[in-house]
Amino acid sequence: MSTGIHHAQITIPRNEEEKAKDFYCGILGLKEIDKPESLKKRGGFWLQAGNLEVHAGTEDGFDRFQTKAHLAYEVTDLNLWRNKLADQGIIILESVPIPGMERFEFRDPFGNRVEMLQRVNKEDSKNESLV
Template identity: 40%
Template sequence: MFTRLHHVQLAMPVAQEQRARDFFAGVLGMTEIDKPPALVSRGGAWFRSGGLEIHLGVERDFEPARKAHPGILVDDIDGIAGTLRAAGQEVSWDNDFPGFRRFYAQDPFGNRLEFLEQMV
């Protein structure tokens, strides 16, 4: 019935698209993708890497998601953690998920992000 997750949407404050680009494209190395023309006027930005898309949508009364989060599978968790630290982002490791190494970080708006790498 289900085949895969197409995207995750996170919220962001009004007029902060450049901060989103600086983080998701500049720090994480994702590629910004064009929004459909009918959605451009709503603001926000969309990014893709591998099979993952993250859509950032504008919320006028924005509050970051501090508990809800995307779980992003990666193949070089130490590299991602190092990249985030080098960009001034805090990385919080958590060893409570058997079979995975994982940590939490935040996007520039305070939304929680989880990065996981399956242990072999």
């Protein structure tokens, strides 16, 4: 029986760990966590995102722009992130609306699709529709 999701993995090109850490730790503010010594020779690094680990593994010969695969990070202030990413020159792509969520997406420096989303209070949504 599954009790939840422990981690998700993204891939980055080999030897691009520092550039990826600059983006994921420096810009997105995720915390790097220790990777077991037995796995370090494979390259990549691990991150903590709330209760979920994100493993950045290395993989060459893959066009990350050709996939819809992605991670979605839930945030408390979507507009703050929209502005912060835009200030970094990151192109923001509007997402198809879904009930109860505001969201947008973008690509990391390697082409990985990333989504940011924020839960919308149903009462706030009702009030916004009246404006």
